[in-house]
Amino acid sequence: MTLTASPGITGRGTADLAVDLDSVVKRYGPVTAVDGVNLQIRPGEVVALLGPNGAGKTTTVDMLLGLAQPTEGTVRVYGRKPHDAVALGLVSAVMQTGGLLKDYTVEETVKLTAVLFGKPASSVGEALDRAGIADIGKRLVGKCSGGQQQRLRFAMALLPDPELLILDEPTTGMDVGGRHDFWQAIRRDAAGGRTVIFATHYLEEADAYADRVVFVRRGQIVADGTASSVKALASGRTVRATLPGAASSELESIAGVDTVEIRGDTVYLHGRDTDSIARYLLTSTPARDLEITSRNLEEAFLTLTADDAGSTR
Amino acid sequence: MTTLAARDLPRFGGFNLGMIRLELRRMMRNRRTVVFTLIMPAVFFLLFGTNASNRTERIGGGNVTGYILVSMAVYGAMLATTSGGAMVSIERAAGWSRQLRLTPLKPVAYIAVKLVLAMIIGFVSVAVALAVGSVSGAELPAHAWVLCGLLAWVCALVFAAFGLFMGYLLPSENVMQILGPVLAVLSFAGGLFAPVDTFGHTFATIAKFTPVYGVGEIARYPLVHDGTLWVAVLNVVVWTALFSLGAMWRFRRDTARV
Structure with a gap:
């Protein structure tokens, strides 16, 4: 199942792309972590990579940063090899x-980063300020809370003044307050026009902070579009009907049906255009007792991103 | 199309004094490093080298206390350079090496920084030992104070390579807890704590092949002018080569993986 609601990128050249993944595959021995991903991101976009753990988000991020090499395909960041883009400070990351x-x-941690990027000493205070940790500058890193350490990583990522900022599950392990503060800082920063890519498995985060959501499942992109269009795609509805002796192959061929489930005499048809499914059932089959229910967002997300093996539907 | 501001790469692959300064400050903050590399060798010297008979017995142009002092200076330099090199182990375990990959710092420049740090702390360790010795009854000819100290320091480079090799081999938070005892055994085998011929001919022969032997012999040479120098030099050269090759081999695997 591949749903695409991507804004028309294909018509444009690739020279001015922030990120260009072309048929990227990454295998670790027998495991395929990323399985043929094509993804183009333009400067200024705030993109969420959304998917369950093990979907291939972190591997994708690692390849964008030159920490892992693709087995097949090419990765370009601002038209360069990822590691070159990193060394030039075009892209930085909060791991x-x-x-x-x-x-x-x-x-000292921020100062060391500044020294390595050849930035003036004044950039240190600036980065600490923008990450909201200027008050704990003298504290040892080992004595900082998880949220403070995360904001320190953010300060380090800000230092080269990158065109593209990548955040890998940035709020894992933070409490609600810490999460809020962190996103406030990111949001302030992105308002200045920086391109941001963040990997997350929190649906709310993707919804609240991204212009564009890329759903990843088992190493593949299963949906790509604006948060609202992806939600619309994902949150289809289910038609339940009583239809004795129905064959699933027959039901699957009905226009607009995505998935079919048969429990005894009852059939559950899931799809986006439930009206036409209902119309078909009523006019062309002996189906009766129709009921149309909508799935909630969480359920839709699970459908889009769950592993088939681990799923009961 | 957005025009990107011009960006440059730092010179020397990111090798710079600012980083060395910050790293030194961090090392000095680690109490265990300070105790192991600066205080322990001096204490060992005071415990084992300064009794009355050692002070009165002559050897070369100095006394036995001076002889033991040079051995302890070698021991200190060795601990210091090993722990300097072994820092990479802690940094890999903490994911810091990975973080550094997100900067322009080249892996070779990183190794160079670690070597420089190892040699700086090794220098301080030798200086501390000699200073303690000079006020605790050690007697050496004037030129031997300088030469023995310098040779102990320079030859400790072999252990900077050893530390790096082990650092890449053992990704651990407390690699020095493993390496500390290893170094003590090697020092004993190499004749740093007692002359190798005290334990018989066979032991003395084996000792010549262990990595601490050469450094000790060379460092004490300006004092005793005794022993076959070329065996000691060969020992240091071969072990430095072996440890460097080992470190390079692990280092390459490390960069290939990430």
Whole structure:
């Protein structure tokens, strides 16, 4: 099942793309983590990579940062190889965990980053301010809370003044307050026109902060579009009807039906255009007792992103 | 199309003094490093080297206390450079090496920074040992104070390579807890705590092939002018080569993986 609500990118050239993934495959031994991903992101977009754990989000992020090499296909960031874009400070990232030394202070950590990027000393205070951690500059990293460490990673990512900022599950392990503060800081920053890509498995985060949502499942993009259009695609409805002796192959061939489930004499047909499914059932089959129910967003998300093996539907 | 501001790569692959300064400050903050590399060798010297008979017995142009002092300076330099090199282990375990991949710092520049740090802290360790020795009854000819110290320091480079190799081999938060005892055994085998011929001919022969032997012999040479220098030099050269190759091999695997 591939739903596409992507705004027309294909007509444009690729020279001015922030990110260009072309038929990218990444295998780790027998495991295919990313399975043929094509993704183009333009400068200024705020994009959510949404999917369950193990969907291939982190692997995709690693390839964008040059931390992993694709097995097949090409990855370009601002027209360059990912590692070159990283070294030039065009792209930076806030990683999920790790990446900090406990016996540095917050300020020293940022200072070291500034030194490595050849930025002036004044950029340190600026980055600390923008990440909202100027008050804890002298604190040892090992004594910082998870939220504070995450904002420190954010400050480090801001230092090269990147064109593209990548956030990998940025709010994992934060409490509600920490999460809110973190997104406030990101939002302020993105208002300045920076391209942002964030991987998340929180539907609300994708919904609230992204212009564009890319659903990933088992290493593939299953939907891509604006948050609202993807939600519309995902949140189809279900027609329940009593139809004895129905064959699932027959039901699947009805226009607009995505999935079919048969329980005894009752059939459940899921699809976007439930009106036409209902019309067909009533006019061309002996179906009766029709009922149309809509799925909630959470359920729709599960349908789009769940592993078939782990799913009961 | 957005025009991107011109961006440059830093010079020398990111190798710079600012990083070394920050890293030094961090090392000094680690109490265990300070105790192991600066205080322990000096304490060992005071415990084992300064009794009356050592002070009065002559050797070369100095006394036995001076002889033991040079051995302890080597021991300190060795601990310091090993722990300097082994920092990469802690940094890999913490994901810091990965974070550094998100900067322009080249892996080779990173290794260079670690080597420089290892040698700086090794220098401080030798200086501390010699300073303690000079006020605790160690007697050496004037030129030997300088030469023995310098040789102990320079030859400790072999252990900076050893530390790097182990650092890449053992990704662990407390790699020095493993390497500390290893170094003690190697020091014993290499004749740093007691001359190798005290334990018989066979032991003395084996000792010549262990990595600490060469460094100790060379460092004490300006004092004793004794022993076959070329064996000691060969020992240091071969072990430095072996440890460097080992470190390079692990380092390459590490960069290939990430």
